[in-house]
Amino acid sequence: MTREITLKVGGSTAELERINAAVEELAETEGWPPDLVFQTTLVLEELEVNIMNYAFGEDENVQSQIVLRSEPDRLTIEISDGGKAFNPLEDATEPDLDASLEERKVGGLGIHFVRTLMDEVSYRRENGRNHLTLVKRRD
Numbered sequence: 001m002t003r004e005i006t007l008k009v010g011g012s013t014a015e016l017e018r019i020n021a022a023v024e025e026l027a028e029t030e031g032w033p034p035d036l037v038f039q040t041t042l043v044l045e046e047l048e049v050n051i052m053n054y055a056f057g058e059d060e061n062v063q064s065q066i067v068l069r070s071e072p073d074r075l076t077i078e079i080s081d082g083g084k085a086f087n088p089l090e091d092a093t094e095p096d097l098d099a100s101l102e103e104r105k106v107g108g109l110g111i112h113f114v115r116t117l118m119d120e121v122s123y124r125r126e127n128g129r130n131h132l133t134l135v136k137r138r139d
Contacts, residue, residue, distance in 0.1 A: 046110040055083025
């Protein structure tokens with residue numbers, strides 16, 4: 001069975017608690033394993049904090065949207081926002097994973113984690129909005 005929830009998310013980091021609560025509720029209803037819950041909350045926190053910090057600047061009144069679709073064989077997450085165009089798959093800095101912490105430049109590590117944890121990640125810009133779609137297969 002497929003279950004879908006949609007969250008409108010404001011620009012404040014206080015929204016992260018609400019996102020986590022929604023993920024945990026969906027996970028409990030759908031019987032997700034603990035690692036899927038952890039990976040989903042980690043990815044959503046990373047991406048939403050970046051949207052809050054960079055897509056809209058100082059405006060906390062703007063919103064992004066998260067759609068979580070839980071199906072028997074996969075979880076699909078779509079995050080969209082009306083912020084400035086930014087394709088994290090192409091525009092984010094590639095992290096130097098071999099550099100020491102002191103030498104490592106800031107940026108790019110979050111999208112690296114997202115790509116590592118999710119099975120599919122795609123981006124599109126449509127009708128003035130960024131759309132990032134993530135898929136995690138449930139084996």
